[in-house]
Amino acid sequence: MANSKTLSLAIFTILVLSAEAAVKGGYWYYDSGLDPSAIDSSYFTHLFCAFAKLDSTTNKITLPSSSFSTFTQSVQKKNPSVKTLLSIGGGGEGSLPFPKMANNTTSRKSFIDSSIQVARSNNFHGLDLDWEYPSSDTDKTNFGLLLTEWRTAITQESRTSGKTPLLLSAAVAGSDQISPLKYYNGEAISKNLDWINVMVYDLFIPSGSKTTTRPPAPLYNPGGQFSGDQGITAWINQVGVKANKLAIGLPFYGYAWKLVNANNHGLFAAANGEGSTPSGDGTPLYSDIRSFIRNQGAQSVYNSSYVSNYCYSGSTWVGYDDTQSVSAKVNYAKQKGLLGYFAWQIGGDDRWTLSKAASNAWGS
Numbered sequence: 001m002a003n004s005k006t007l008s009l010a011i012f013t014i015l016v017l018s019a020e021a022a023v024k025g026g027y028w029y030y031d032s033g034l035d036p037s038a039i040d041s042s043y044f045t046h047l048f049c050a051f052a053k054l055d056s057t058t059n060k061i062t063l064p065s066s067s068f069s070t071f072t073q074s075v076q077k078k079n080p081s082v083k084t085l086l087s088i089g090g091g092g093e094g095s096l097p098f099p100k101m102a103n104n105t106t107s108r109k110s111f112i113d114s115s116i117q118v119a120r121s122n123n124f125h126g127l128d129l130d131w132e133y134p135s136s137d138t139d140k141t142n143f144g145l146l147l148t149e150w151r152t153a154i155t156q157e158s159r160t161s162g163k164t165p166l167l168l169s170a171a172v173a174g175s176d177q178i179s180p181l182k183y184y185n186g187e188a189i190s191k192n193l194d195w196i197n198v199m200v201y202d203l204f205i206p207s208g209s210k211t212t213t214r215p216p217a218p219l220y221n222p223g224g225q226f227s228g229d230q231g232i233t234a235w236i237n238q239v240g241v242k243a244n245k246l247a248i249g250l251p252f253y254g255y256a257w258k259l260v261n262a263n264n265h266g267l268f269a270a271a272n273g274e275g276s277t278p279s280g281d282g283t284p285l286y287s288d289i290r291s292f293i294r295n296q297g298a299q300s301v302y303n304s305s306y307v308s309n310y311c312y313s314g315s316t317w318v319g320y321d322d323t324q325s326v327s328a329k330v331n332y333a334k335q336k337g338l339l340g341y342f343a344w345q346i347g348g349d350d351r352w353t354l355s356k357a358a359s360n361a362w363g364s
């Protein structure tokens with residue numbers, strides 16, 4: 001019979017293991033050209049494999065590529081303790097089937113059962129819902145029901161299989177600037193999800209702000225309303241989700257504007273809509289931006305008041321996150337008591353520069 005010391009140690013261990021210590025997350029997107037075997041997983045605690053699709057006819061999920069089945073095995077070679085989550089949905093068409101599926105007990109059950117079955121049979125440690133975005137009171141109710149039933153099913157499956165419960169997370173709108181946060185049920189999220197990935201980026205983009213350059217994902221906004229800090233604070237104070245359930249989003253890409261006058265190249269300089277970089281068009285990846293700086297001699301500037309980088313050459317101006325803004329955002333996350341951070345998407349990195357800067361800023 002175990003003595004009480006061993007027993008309390010065992011209980012202590014279970015309690016410690018049941019909460020995530022920290023999330024250094026990154027999304028891998030199957031169409032990014034980055035092979036899973038080339039991911040330096042040592043910079044991450046959690047990798048999201050994106051995106052599984054929801055079939056609107058069967059309400060089951062399908063995988064778009066055979067590399068999903070070997071993803072966990074591939075990324076655990078360099079880091080055996082990295083956890084993997086299968087992300088479902090995504091922007092645009094990927095999210096279209098969610099409102100209808102979530103509106104009915106039968107279809108929710110098909111979806112939930114299918115997601116658990118696909119996650120287990122492909123060796124994922126968890127599931128991540130990318131419904132962009134719940135946008136009505138009906139969606140809000142159904143999103144809450146979905147999370148509650150999903151958690152119940154995950155707990156049940158763990159009891160039956162004897163395996164560690166699957167992790168359950170969601171990627172959510174970062175701010176009312178993106179989609180109204182009032183359509184999220186904070187209580188259902190807090191009770192049923194391990195954490196949420198708060199997408200505090202794409203706040204200011206050339207299609208919405210044609211006449212001046214902008215920081216696309218500022219942490220602070222001394223001259224206006226919306227920012228990463230404003231979004232995170234709204235999630236805590238208005239939606240009511242605790243800081244230690246939030247991971248802050250880091251964009252590994254930027255947006256290009258066309259300057260009206262090449263000599264006027266600061267933040268909020270006069271612009272003529274969307275610009276274009278040689279290898280990355282209007283939404284260059286971080287690696288495209290580094291090439292633009294190297295090959296075009298673009299000048300790079302860090303503005304610490306907004307926490308944004310930008311660079312320019314000729315009449316092309318790009319707002320983006322470099323090592324300074326990434327480190328500052330991760331430091332903010334740590335100071336604010338957040339669970340961690342995540343990157344969209346790691347195929348945009350340039351020789352793991354940003355992944356490393358983020359990981360170092362968080363520490364171990």
Ligand SMILES: *[C@@H]1O[C@H](CO)[C@@H](O)[C@H](O)[C@H]1NC(C)=O
Binds near residue numbers: 099100103138
């Ligand atoms: C949800 O179901 C109700 C009736 O059960 C229906 O009136 C409504 O249009 C449905 N909404 C969606 C988004 O499918």
Ligand SMILES: *[C@@H]1O[C@H](CO)[C@@H](O)[C@H](O)[C@H]1NC(C)=O
Binds near residue numbers: 104105106107
């Ligand atoms: C829910 O969905 C099932 C199967 O898709 C269907 O048979 C049923 O009629 C739906 N119920 C409602 C209330 O729409």
Ligand SMILES: *[C@@H]1O[C@H](CO)[C@@H](O)[C@H](O)[C@H]1NC(C)=O
Binds near residue numbers: 267302303304305306
């Ligand atoms: C950031 O940019 C704004 C707008 O151009 C400017 O007023 C501010 O001084 C800059 N801050 C830093 C620290 O450079």
